Amino acid sequence: MAEERVEHPLHRRLGMTDAELAAVVDELGREPTDLELAMYSVMWSEHCSYKSSRPHLSRFPTEAPWVLVGPGEGAGVVDIGDGLAVAVRIESHNHPSAVEPYQGAATGVGGIIRDIFSMGARPIALMDPLRFGSLDDARTRYLFEGVVSGISGYGNSVGVPTVGGEVVFDDTYRDNPLVNVFCLGILPIDRLVLARADGPGNLAVLLGSSTGRDGIGGASVLASASFEEGDGAKRPSVQVGDPFEEKRLIEACLELLDARLAVGVQDLGAAGLSCAASETAAKAGAGMDVDIARVARREPGMNAVEVMTSESQERMLAIVEPANLDAVLAVARRWEIRATVVGRVTDTARFRIYDGLFDATGVPGENPVPPAGDDAPLVTSDAPAIADVPVESLGDGPLYHRPATRPAGQDALQAADPGPQLRDKFPAGADLSGELLALLATPTIADKTWVSRQYDHQLFLNTVAGPGADAAVLRVKGTTKAIAMSTDGKARFCRLDPRTGARLAVLEAARNVACSGARPLALVNCLNFGNPERAEVMWQFSEVVDGMSEACRALGFPVIGGNVSFYNASGDDDIHPTPIAGVIGLIDDLAGRPPAASLRAGDDVVVLGEIRPELGGSEWAAVMHGLDGGRPPAANLERARATHELVASLVREQMVAGLHDVSDGGLAVALAEMAVAGEVGFKVELIFEGCMPAEACFAEPASVVVCSVDPQYTAAVCGLAAAAGVPVRVLGVATGGRLIAKGAFDVSVADAAHAWRDALPALMRAE
Amino acid sequence: MSARVGVVVFPGTNCELDVQFAVDQLGGRAELLWHGDATTKGVDAVVVPGGFAHGDYLRTGAIARFSPVMGAVAAHARTGGPTIGICNGFQVLCEAQLLPGALQKNSGSKFLCQTVELRVETVSTALTSLARVGDVLRIPINHFEGNYVCDERTLAELRAEERVVLRYVQNPNGSLDDIAGICNAEGNIVGLMPHPERASDPLLGSSDGLVLLKSLLAAATSRATILV
Numbered sequence: 001m002a003e004e005r006v007e008h009p010l011h012r013r014l015g016m017t018d019a020e021l022a023a024v025v026d027e028l029g030r031e032p033t034d035l036e037l038a039m040y041s042v043m044w045s046e047h048c049s050y051k052s053s054r055p056h057l058s059r060f061p062t063e064a065p066w067v068l069v070g071p072g073e074g075a076g077v078v079d080i081g082d083g084l085a086v087a088v089r090i091e092s093h094n095h096p097s098a099v100e101p102y103q104g105a106a107t108g109v110g111g112i113i114r115d116i117f118s119m120g121a122r123p124i125a126l127m128d129p130l131r132f133g134s135l136d137d138a139r140t141r142y143l144f145e146g147v148v149s150g151i152s153g154y155g156n157s158v159g160v161p162t163v164g165g166e167v168v169f170d171d172t173y174r175d176n177p178l179v180n181v182f183c184l185g186i187l188p189i190d191r192l193v194l195a196r197a198d199g200p201g202n203l204a205v206l207l208g209s210s211t212g213r214d215g216i217g218g219a220s221v222l223a224s225a226s227f228e229e230g231d232g233a234k235r236p237s238v239q240v241g242d243p244f245e246e247k248r249l250i251e252a253c254l255e256l257l258d259a260r261l262a263v264g265v266q267d268l269g270a271a272g273l274s275c276a277a278s279e280t281a282a283k284a285g286a287g288m289d290v291d292i293a294r295v296a297r298r299e300p301g302m303n304a305v306e307v308m309t310s311e312s313q314e315r316m317l318a319i320v321e322p323a324n325l326d327a328v329l330a331v332a333r334r335w336e337i338r339a340t341v342v343g344r345v346t347d348t349a350r351f352r353i354y355d356g357l358f359d360a361t362g363v364p365g366e367n368p369v370p371p372a373g374d375d376a377p378l379v380t381s382d383a384p385a386i387a388d389v390p391v392e393s394l395g396d397g398p399l400y401h402r403p404a405t406r407p408a409g410q411d412a413l414q415a416a417d418p419g420p421q422l423r424d425k426f427p428a429g430a431d432l433s434g435e436l437l438a439l440l441a442t443p444t445i446a447d448k449t450w451v452s453r454q455y456d457h458q459l460f461l462n463t464v465a466g467p468g469a470d471a472a473v474l475r476v477k478g479t480t481k482a483i484a485m486s487t488d489g490k491a492r493f494c495r496l497d498p499r500t501g502a503r504l505a506v507l508e509a510a511r512n513v514a515c516s517g518a519r520p521l522a523l524v525n526c527l528n529f530g531n532p533e534r535a536e537v538m539w540q541f542s543e544v545v546d547g548m549s550e551a552c553r554a555l556g557f558p559v560i561g562g563n564v565s566f567y568n569a570s571g572d573d574d575i576h577p578t579p580i581a582g583v584i585g586l587i588d589d590l591a592g593r594p595p596a597a598s599l600r601a602g603d604d605v606v607v608l609g610e611i612r613p614e615l616g617g618s619e620w621a622a623v624m625h626g627l628d629g630g631r632p633p634a635a636n637l638e639r640a641r642a643t644h645e646l647v648a649s650l651v652r653e654q655m656v657a658g659l660h661d662v663s664d665g666g667l668a669v670a671l672a673e674m675a676v677a678g679e680v681g682f683k684v685e686l687i688f689e690g691c692m693p694a695e696a697c698f699a700e701p702a703s704v705v706v707c708s709v710d711p712q713y714t715a716a717v718c719g720l721a722a723a724a725g726v727p728v729r730v731l732g733v734a735t736g737g738r739l740i741a742k743g744a745f746d747v748s749v750a751d752a753a754h755a756w757r758d759a760l761p762a763l764m765r766a767e
Numbered sequence: 768m769s770a771r772v773g774v775v776v777f778p779g780t781n782c783e784l785d786v787q788f789a790v791d792q793l794g795g796r797a798e799l800l801w802h803g804d805a806t807t808k809g810v811d812a813v814v815v816p817g818g819f820a821h822g823d824y825l826r827t828g829a830i831a832r833f834s835p836v837m838g839a840v841a842a843h844a845r846t847g848g849p850t851i852g853i854c855n856g857f858q859v860l861c862e863a864q865l866l867p868g869a870l871q872k873n874s875g876s877k878f879l880c881q882t883v884e885l886r887v888e889t890v891s892t893a894l895t896s897l898a899r900v901g902d903v904l905r906i907p908i909n910h911f912e913g914n915y916v917c918d919e920r921t922l923a924e925l926r927a928e929e930r931v932v933l934r935y936v937q938n939p940n941g942s943l944d945d946i947a948g949i950c951n952a953e954g955n956i957v958g959l960m961p962h963p964e965r966a967s968d969p970l971l972g973s974s975d976g977l978v979l980l981k982s983l984l985a986a987a988t989s990r991a992t993i994l995v
Contacts, residue, residue, distance in 0.1 A: 156880075157822065247819075453879055453881045454878045455878075593972070
């Protein structure tokens with residue numbers, strides 16, 4: 001170790017290239033100090049600067065009349081009427097969770113919650129899209145259990161319900177699990193605040209935890225590099241969460257913002273104080289002086305670099321007018337959180353760090369609870385700044401227009417259509433009962449109650465539809481409205497064709513929201529990819545950006561925020577491109593609980609949309625039969641929009657008793673899940689033009705929704721579908737105790753329920 | 768005049784607004800009681816709601832019991848004031864020795880958020896007076912440490928004095944004798960792990976908790992009348 005340090009100059013150890021160092025020298029007109037270099041290294045890291053992704057992200061549509069805050073702030077914010085707005089954000093905490101699953105996931109939850117309340121919104125819902133390797137692997141089970149416990153332990157204690165999410169298991173994630181965290185908050189529009197350090201002379205007050213050595217270099221060392229052998233050594237870069245501190249921070253910050261005591265608030269996340277202080281100043285076109293001597297520390301002997309780059313959790317920076325400082329300190333005292341003046345806004349456009357800046361009388365403020373306990377030097381200072389850089393330069397890192405190349409093997413991959421082999425193996429008349437039961441028991445499709453019951457999903461008494469529903473639905477108290485939300489990702493489709501796969505992810509999230517009767521408002525995305533220094537990965541990324549953009553434009557909603565996570569790779573192996581789409585929608589007049597994904601005895605079983613023989617990338621072909629090539633299902637955007645609008649209106653008009661979208665596992669699995677939920681069987685015929693029975697059962701075509709319809713409404717539903725240009729077919733009736741598709745499968749409800757419900761608990765008991 | 772219900776707030780409590788909302792919906796008047804204030808402000812009933820008082824990093828409720836407000840809550844309870852501990856509040860009442868026994872980690876060592884069925888075992892309490900013995904209520908639980916334990920003598924006493932208020936129809940957490948809620952000898956202090964406020968509206972999937980909350984308001988109202 002020591003020898004290495006001699007050989008490698010500091011900037012490389014900090015993850016910077018020689019060219020980036022040269023850019024810093026150019027910017028400053030001199031060699032940077034170690035502290036300056038450390039700050040540039042974290043601020044210019046891929047994780048903080050988006051240096052590889054930014055050139056592409058501008059292609060997203062980001063505007064709509066109801067958007068109050070778009071990408072680039074702590075969270076996206078949309079107006080939902082009645083003087084209320086919704087703030088939403090999604091983020092990844094993949095690398096920390098791979099190293100230390102409990103704390104990695106817990107601090108991911110903590111970070112996203114701070115982004116939401118820093119805007120003035122009360123966080124009211126979390127959702128977690130998770131990706132793991134195969135559960136056959138003991139380490140994967142450890143990661144899965146640890147991540148779920150971390151989300152549960154932190155989310156439940158901090159008091160934000162986890163109302164949905166999804167879990168997918170695929171070998172591609174074995175060494176790179178994905179932990180994405182979505183958070184939604186609600187706020188009166190007049191409490192909306194941005195993270196801006198306006199007003200020279202205003203004070204920067206650090207709220208919350210003391211600053212320790214945890215998470216140093218998290219952004220640059222952990223999040224912006226691939227995993228290699230022996231990466232356990234990166235564990236010290238993972239932070240540790242304290243949900244109790246965060247709960248008090250939420251209450252204190254919302255109280256500050258309610259009372260108009262803060263000009264701006266920003267959380268300390270990646271790159272810690274360096275990022276929060278410089279970013280708030282840069283956004284306001286101001287400067288900032290920071291006195292590290294005033295920063296309360298967890299342990300003695302911390303140096304300036306450690307203080308400025310620590311990613312210790314549960315810390316916020318509030319920008320406060322001097323006249324309001326005493327009131328701010330009183331609120332902090334009441335909630336028993338530490339509050340310390342650590343800096344002030346200047347008009348210099350410089351970011352300057354001092355070790356002992358403030359005069360004892362010049363700057364009021366103290367560490368109220370618990371007291372600082374140290375002899376913070378409050379004497380006047382003509383001590384020179386230990387860092388002094390243009391504030392804009394930290395956030396204005398290099399941009400890389402990295403080469404993007406379609407992989408050489410892409411054509412061959414797409415040509416490997418699983419259809420012919422599977423049609424041979426399962427000709428017309430083959431009994432598919434065993435296939436259906438096995439599919440219901442694959443971990444990705446199986447019931448996730450084992451996960452969701454570890455999450456408090458009911459706090460705040462808003463959860464009208466929670467985990468297991470196509471979309472989570474939260475009522476908005478005091479109004480007739482409700483918010484619907486869903487997160488989805490279709491990585492196997494993206495691997496085959498990233499552009500189409502990205503469209504399909506957006507379509508699925510939007511379709512789920514439509515199934516609750518909502519109209520879509522906006523999308524946030526979390527873009528999880530491999531190593532961007534490989535041209536094939538950048539091609540995937542670029543294609544995904546285009547695919548998502550096209551789908552959003554066609555469906556009429558903007559992208560209001562996102563997160564890019566690169567370097568999800570182990571050695572030469574990149575994960576499948578995994579963009580996650582989080583769509584939120586609004587129900588204007590919530591009449592009752594939206595119909596569940598279940599059948600009702602006596603109802604007609606009606607399918608909306610077109611069943612096509614699209615097996616490429618399906619769970620059945622890829623996971624059960626190992627045939628993972630081919631083309632993904634077509635993503636017809638016009639058809640999708642028509643279907644979503646039809647479905648939402650059928651729900652609003654209460655013409656369907658139950659409905660469920662066709663997704664992983666295809667039509668047969670959607671029908672089976674509805675039968676299990678409704679505790680009733682069905683008798684249907686699955687005959688569709690151009691489809692063998694197995695294809696009709698297990699293909700995963702887009703924009704298909706199964707409905708349970710009272711026979712007296714069936715003609716009307718069919719008429720409305722025809723008028724909307726959406727194919728419609730009455731498949732049969734919900735009845736009896738068996739799932740019967742003529743010429744395809746015949747299993748009992750009990751067997752289907754057993755296969756679906758018991759799979760995950762059984763796998764997690766296996767040791 | 769509507770009954771006044773005080774809802775105790777410790778740092779880390781998180782169900783206070785839910786209880787307040789549910790009480791207000793039923794026509795009660797809920798107000799928050801801050802842990803640092805040594806008073807119940809003369810309310811007619813007190814609810815110690817769910818959450819993670821003081822983070823629960825020690826034994827649950829171990830710090831909360833020393834809060835200034837708890838002295839006032841004990842005084843209110845000991846003079847017959849209706850006092851309900853829900854979930855973490857139940858743990859706090861046990862720590863404060865207003866109720867016997869303790870709550871341990873669930874037998875499955877996992878947090879459980881799910882709707883369970885509860886059987887009403889006695890109706891001579893501030894929480895169940897409007898229910899009928901044998902009623903089965905669907906109400907959510909939401910806890911890691913809801914596994915009720917007590918010594919044999921206490922259990923015998925609880926049974927003999929009909930102080931087991933609610934039992935799980937299917938025991939989710941390993942609780943002794945399927946106990947979901949108990950009361951003191953007078954029936955004015957009740958602790959339970961399930962959250963009645965989470966079953967207070969058909970929109971949320973169940974309104975079976977309303978009978979419990981209405982019982983509480985009835986007890987609060989009669990307390991108000993007595994004290995007037």
